[in-house]
Amino acid sequence: DIQMTQSPSSLSASVGDRVTITCRASQGIRNDLGWYQQKPGKAPKHLIYAASSLQSGVPSRFSGSGSGTEFTLTISSLQPEDFATYYCLQHNSYPLTFGGGTKVEIK
Amino acid sequence: EVQLVESGGGLVQPGGSLRLSCAASGFTLSDHYMDWVRQTPGKGLEWVGRTRDKVNSYTTEYAASVKGRFTISRDDSKNSLSLQMNSLKTEDTAVYYCARDLFVGGSYYFDYWGQGTLVTVSS
Numbered sequence: 001d002i003q004m005t006q007s008p009s010s011l012s013a014s015v016g017d018r019v020t021i022t023c024r025a026s027q028g029i030r031n032d033l034g035w036y037q038q039k040p041g042k043a044p045k046h047l048i049y050a051a052s053s054l055q056s057g058v059p060s061r062f063s064g065s066g067s068g069t070e071f072t073l074t075i076s077s078l079q080p081e082d083f084a085t086y087y088c089l090q091h092n093s094y095p096l097t098f099g100g101g102t103k104v105e106i107k
Numbered sequence: 108e109v110q111l112v113e114s115g116g117g118l119v120q121p122g123g124s125l126r127l128s129c130a131a132s133g134f135t136l137s138d139h140y141m142d143w144v145r146q147t148p149g150k151g152l153e154w155v156g157r158t159r160d161k162v163n164s165y166t167t168e169y170a171a172s173v174k175g176r177f178t179i180s181r182d183d184s185k186n187s188l189s190l191q192m193n194s195l196k197t198e199d200t201a202v203y204y205c206a207r208d209l210f211v212g213g214s215y216y217f218d219y220w221g222q223g224t225l226v227t228v229s230s
Contacts, residue, residue, distance in 0.1 A: 001171075032214045036152075043204055043220035044144075044152065050212025087152055091214040095170045096142075096154040 002026050002090050006099030012107040019075040021102045023088035028068045032092035035064055035073045038101075039084045047086075048073065078104070109133040109219045111205050116224030123195050123228075129188040129205030129221055137161040137183040140208035140215050143190050145201035146223070155203070158188070173199075195228045202226075 003026035013019050023033065031051035036044040046055045048064040051071055061076045075082055083106055088099040115127040129141070140163075143155040156169040158179045167179050178191040188205055202225050206217035 031212070034216045036217070038152075043222055044217070045220075046216060046218050049209075049216040050214065053212055055216075055218065089152075089154075089217075091216060094157075094168045096157075098152040098154065101151045 001095055002029060002093060002097050004088055004090055004097050004099040006088055006102055008102060009100060010103040010105060012105050013078050014107045015078055015080060017078045017107075019078050019082075019104060021073045021086055021088075021104075023066075023071045023073075023099045025069045025071075025090055025092075029090045029092035031067045032090060033064075033066070033071050034089045034091060035062075036087045036089060037082075037084045038087065044087065075104075109207065111207065111219055111221035113203065113205055113221040113224040116203065116226045118227045118229065119195055120230050121195060121197055121228055124191070124193045125195065125226060127190040127192070127203055127205075127224055127226070129190075131186045131188065131207070134207070135183075136181060136186045136188065140210075141179075141181065141188050142206045142208060142217060143177075143179060143188075144204045144206055144217070144220075145199075145226075146204070147198075147201045153201070155190070157208075192226070195226075197228050200226060200228045 005024045033051045035048040038044040052064045085103045110132045112130045142157045176194045202223040204223045205221045207219040208215040209218035
């Protein structure tokens with residue numbers, strides 16, 4: 001199985017900050033990686049596919065990069081509605097595997 | 108508007124069975140891969156399994172933790188997806204989500220999710 005190691009597990013940031021979350025795959029997954037945002041009590045929401053492509057309707061302050069084993073999700077200017085938990089998910093091979101999540105909290 | 112609505116969750120004893128349903132609307136179920144994902148209380152997300160679309164003969168894939176115990180099926184005439192869970196264990200306690208797959212960028216991604224249904228396995 002491909003292990004997805006996400007870091008940090010949590011972070012505190014202020015509105016307007018630039019935030020970067022990293023996901024590392026235990027083996028190469030090309031660019032078969034998605035990012036999802038989850039707010040408490042809600043289902044996850046799809047943000048990014050193919051490592052760097054923005055899902056329709058997602059604000060442009062979100063961006064993704066990476067290929068192979070190293071991936072990042074960046075929020076260029078954190079907004080109040082962005083406080084949530086973020087997960088990466090590799091779609092390259094079965095079983096599909098999620099990262100452990102990064103909780104973005106208000107500083 | 109695409110909607111997914113899960114139902115069927117509840118309290119079940121270890122060793123018991125439960126069947127979850129996911130009612131889909133706003134799209135044709137047979138055209139899409141569909142997945143089940145679960146989330147243990149206060150913890151992260153775990154992929155449970157997938158059913159491919161009609162073109163791919165509705166074949167399935169499962170996580171090792173549920174293989175042989177869980178079965179994904181669909182009734183396209185009712186636009187409905189099901190997850191039959193047998194031999195349930197306490198560690199199967201979780202919120203179960205169904206998710207629709209979108210093929211884009213060379214792979215499948217979960218573009219719509221249901222609101223989830225809670226399954227509690229306890230004596």
